[in-house]
Amino acid sequence: MNSQTFYGKLKGDLLQWAMSHADVRAILIVGSQARKVKPADAYADLDLDVFITETSKNSDVFINWMREYAPVWTIMLEEWEDGTKNWLILYQGGIKVDFSIAQVGALQQMIEKQDLWDDMVRGYEILLDKDGLAAQLPPPKTFEPPAHVPPTREQFAKRIESYFYGAVYVAKQIKRGNLWKVKWADQIQQTMLLEMLEWHAHAAHGASIDTYYRGDFMRDWVNDATWREIHGVFAQFDAEDSWRAVLASIKLFSRLTQETANQLGYAYPVNMMDEVTAYIRALASGASLPQD
Numbered sequence: 001m002n003s004q005t006f007y008g009k010l011k012g013d014l015l016q017w018a019m020s021h022a023d024v025r026a027i028l029i030v031g032s033q034a035r036k037v038k039p040a041d042a043y044a045d046l047d048l049d050v051f052i053t054e055t056s057k058n059s060d061v062f063i064n065w066m067r068e069y070a071p072v073w074t075i076m077l078e079e080w081e082d083g084t085k086n087w088l089i090l091y092q093g094g095i096k097v098d099f100s101i102a103q104v105g106a107l108q109q110m111i112e113k114q115d116l117w118d119d120m121v122r123g124y125e126i127l128l129d130k131d132g133l134a135a136q137l138p139p140p141k142t143f144e145p146p147a148h149v150p151p152t153r154e155q156f157a158k159r160i161e162s163y164f165y166g167a168v169y170v171a172k173q174i175k176r177g178n179l180w181k182v183k184w185a186d187q188i189q190q191t192m193l194l195e196m197l198e199w200h201a202h203a204a205h206g207a208s209i210d211t212y213y214r215g216d217f218m219r220d221w222v223n224d225a226t227w228r229e230i231h232g233v234f235a236q237f238d239a240e241d242s243w244r245a246v247l248a249s250i251k252l253f254s255r256l257t258q259e260t261a262n263q264l265g266y267a268y269p270v271n272m273m274d275e276v277t278a279y280i281r282a283l284a285s286g287a288s289l290p291q292d
Contacts, residue, residue: 003095007033007046010069010097011127014048017065018128023056025104027128028120034140035123038217045096047119048127051104059101063087066099082106104133111136148202148211156199156266160257163192164276167250171280174242182242186235189246193233193253197222200256203263226252243284250277 001009011029018024031047032040050062063085067075071092078086084102091097110116116124116138123140151159166189173182198211201221209221219227229252235245254273261268 001093003042003044003046003093004040006070006091006093006095007097010046013069014065015127018050021061023052024050024062024128025053025130026051026107026126026134028134029125029127030117030119030123031098034125037122038212045098047098047100049100049102049117049119049124051102051107051133054103054105056103059085062101063099066097070095104131107133107137110138114138116140148209150202150264151199153266156261156264157269159192159195160268160273163189163196163253164250164273166192167246167280168276170242170246171283174239174246175283177239179237179239179242182235183237186242186246189249190233193249193256196253196256196260197226197230200226200260203260226256229255247281247284250280 014027018027028034028049028051029047030049032038032044033046052059052062063075066087066089073090073092073094075090076088078088080086082102084100084106086098086100089097089099111133120137120140124137126134129135166185170182170185170189173179173185194215197215197218201209201211204223205221210217211221218230222230229248232248233245233252235241254277257268257273258270260266
């Protein structure tokens with residue numbers, strides 16, 4: 001059974017089961033399966049938000065139904081500060097379902113504030129609505145990207161400093177032969193590079209661009225030159241390729257920084273950036289650190 005067939009059957013069976021359980025008041029389909037722009041593909045999971053009564057004594061009955069529905073590989077639980085439980089279920093065959101359980105009061109709060117949870121903003125579908133509450137939610141924002149707030153001067157400067165601090169750290173770990181630590185630190189570097197990629201895209205295109213989440217659909221919102229350079233910023237597990245990748249990442253980050261700063265009218269520490277880059281290039285070429 002492919003994933004879409006599985007999801008279709010699951011939604012029907014879950015609806016039938018929930019109709020006979022008074023504690024379940026509403027079920028929403030969210031995420032890519034409900035999105036109209038960039039809809040789900042063959043590898044997308046199914047995200048379900050289930051809302052239960054405030055007096056429900058045991059939410060385990062709901063996850064137990066999901067657990068017993070089909071053979072399971074793994075289940076992980078995330079618990080949020082507001083009491084919402086989010087179960088990450090991986091069924092046999094690689095079929096993934098995110099199943100969150102929240103109190104129905106959360107629906108009422110969204111109605112009062114006319115504000116949606118992040119996973120609903122791009123689209124949601126109502127699978128069950130016993131009390132008519134879900135029908136009172138504001139419509140999803142499917143036709144415009146979420147509002148973008150440009151970084152402040154302070155945020156922009158801090159990101160540049162953090163990135164170049166990390167670049168030196170990565171370079172020293174390559175010299176020390178700590179290749180696993182290089183990979184660990186590079187994840188932090190790439191997170192900062194992604195943020196600059198997003199800032200750059202927004203600065204160049206304004207409100208019309210949508211940078212989605214964690215690099216989703218990146219080919220659609222970066223220009224051709226940037227897309228080509230991105231291919232060089234990840235390394236294999238060896239020192240030589242790590243040097244190549246860190247220098248490629250610095251080159252791309254520096255260009256994005258300069259172009260974004262020009263668009264936003266911000267200053268950027270060009271001397272520091274040039275000096276750090278030269279220092280790392282020297283280490284990459286075989287130079288050693290001075291000894292005390």
